[in-house]
Amino acid sequence: MTKPMNKVLKAQFFVDDLSDDQKNVITNINAYIKQGLTGKTSSVAIIEGAAGTGKSVVLMELVRQYMTDKRYKTSLVVNHPELYKAYREMGSAIPNMNVSTIRRPTSLINYAQKNHEKYDIIFVDEAHLLYSKSEPYAHYRGQNQLTDLMNLAKVVVVVYDFDQVFQSKMYWDKKLLFKTIGNHPYKQFDMNFQYRMVASDEQVKWMNDLTEEKPIKPFPDNSDFEFKVFDKAGEMFEKIKEQNKKYGMSRMVATSGFPRIDGRHNVEMDTFNLPWDEWDPQRTPWAKREGSITQVGTIYTLQGFDLNYVGMVIGPSFGYDKETDTMTVIPEKYSHKEVFKKRKDIKFSRDEYKAFIANVLNVLIKRGKYGLYLTAYDDALRARLLELNETGK
Template sequence: MTNRAEDRLNQVKQLSCEQKRVLDELYEIIVEHLEDDNPYVVKLDGDAGTGKSVVLMALFKRLQLESRKHSDSPLYQTTNYLTVNHAEMIKIYKEIAGKEPFLYKKDIQKPTPLINRLQKNNEKADVVVIDEGHLLLTQPDRYNKFNQDNQLVELIKRAQIVIVVFDDHQVLKTKSFWNQQKMQSILKFYSHKEIELRGQFRVQAPPEVLTWIDNFAKKRQLTSYPQTKDYDFRLYTDLSQMYVDLKQKNEKYGLSRLISTADYPYKMDDRLHYIIEPGFKLPWDHDINPHLPWAQRPETIDEVGSIYTIQGFDLNYAGVILGPGITYNQSRNLIIPKPDKYQDFEAFKKRSDQSTNQQLLKIKSQIMMNAVNVLLKRGVRGLCIYASDSGLKGAFETLNANKSFG
């Protein structure tokens, strides 16, 4: 099976004009501020699928090539790291590093080990590039040996220049809860610049489909059935049929998987836990391979992936299961997440700085819709969506019957 995630991150020669412009701008910022007295921070914004990770990988390759090979470069013999707080993405980055003569696997680290090692050795990096910065912890996590309050702050303390990729619509846990206000409260203490990528490169769909997804996941509204043109977009009320159709896509194109919101029972133990709907029963992802990402294992066509195994990765066809916690109120035309039905209890651990139940409920609801946003933007060629909630299922039936809504 083609390693689409690795291929995508390696597409330096296929960068768009916008991506090349941003890549050059980031490089010039690094060179300009490498000798500053104080840290300099760049926040790289962009929605899922705009190519933030691709640009970041291209930038890091350039940094390490010049650091190790170009004695005439201002970056020669600089110490640089790429970090991401995502176990599956670390595998991909390390796999890429192992195939490049000027990249070392030790250049790629998760944030906590990198912070702790730099602190222990009283070292400072020249450049730290952070992918999926919205996954950085914003509170202590004793279990993972992070004892400070904010991973971004700790990385800035230990680097001359920090490039951080950020999308607050991909925040998935209360312990790493970010929004633009929290980010700005940190940036205001440093010289910094904000850059945004806008072009959509993962989902090869017409604008109508992308708008439909954003209306659903961000505005929480159900809108007219989109014009799909060459993109395969389908709404299902029968999960077993969606699974059959997706397996056919997998046989023809490969890399087609079921993925789901986290409102079905799951525990971190040695037992299988199942997603069960009428006529359908498949286990959650399990037996995670430490070296090979979940979607690249052929047997996982008979499993259902979680947000944690699929974030940051491409699928050819994504079959998204919207579980019973994603509900619909027809009279208000409003998608309503139900946090009490969410089974990812780790995602909802209460924070000391979230004092009211109303505040925590709002954050939980946002995390659930962020997960929906991420899941709906995995499919390159096509997207299938199943609704478990009866209200949403009924709305899907109406859309399928009339190809219009409201």
């Protein structure tokens, strides 16, 4: 018997009234899939779009359509533990869906290669998290997970956002994507319409400009999206708790680099002191757990999830340059070392490492549908953001 779908997940991944843009994308991808299923070689459908453009909604419509149809052998993979939990939970609430076909990429690849399995369609969410190199520690011994998935399926539908790349082992850019696809047929389906946030285009541009080290301007006041800069992280947390009581799904988030104090691995600033999020094998994703209000979220628990309100603590790896009036990225102060792991096949420049770190912040500040509260660990950066917020110049 199919159980009812969780309301929070349903609201994020399924919409009753798809927009015309979304309907058009789905119609076009359907036509491409039908064509690919009759082809002699595997083909790739690339759904590309920035954070909040509704990529997952489009993907889930396709998943629901094909993965409940017994004529097709299908699988859905995502290389993100929290999203994997969410998809398994949603899958169990969709009639005729076989939840065992929702897997992590390494699990599917190893299983299919061992058992000589082939698929009609493989769907890949957050494809920018696929390994683009061997990762034996994670039981992946191939060279490129997209290559392996293409070898297993007639059609691979991948969702990419190149601005959500933050680790060398999962490095992707367009050049590497098209090199991996090689001579296989492919088609791009671009999604450039913002759905997650009620923020205006100008407000989204402000977020992008901030993380791209462009001169900081006052936050545009031209929508119902709520924005406020706080001098104290402790006060911001009180506001987040208040919003969480009223509306739910409101959380504190931060980028890394906070010093360990007395051995504690916490985010500590003024009166604020909370532990980082912790990976938990329980089925409920971090963003949905009531207890996560007393933890600080990161990219590892929040990528791909919506919140209602976000309290963003910009960590020590971001500073302020008075001469250029820009926020700066300081890689030396970024404490999550996975970002900096070297590769034999690609040499990353300092600017590329800075872009990885900026991408983390950009994704986190766009998690909130209805509001963003902001503070910064760096005194000069916080003072400048406060000044702009209070005086508008």
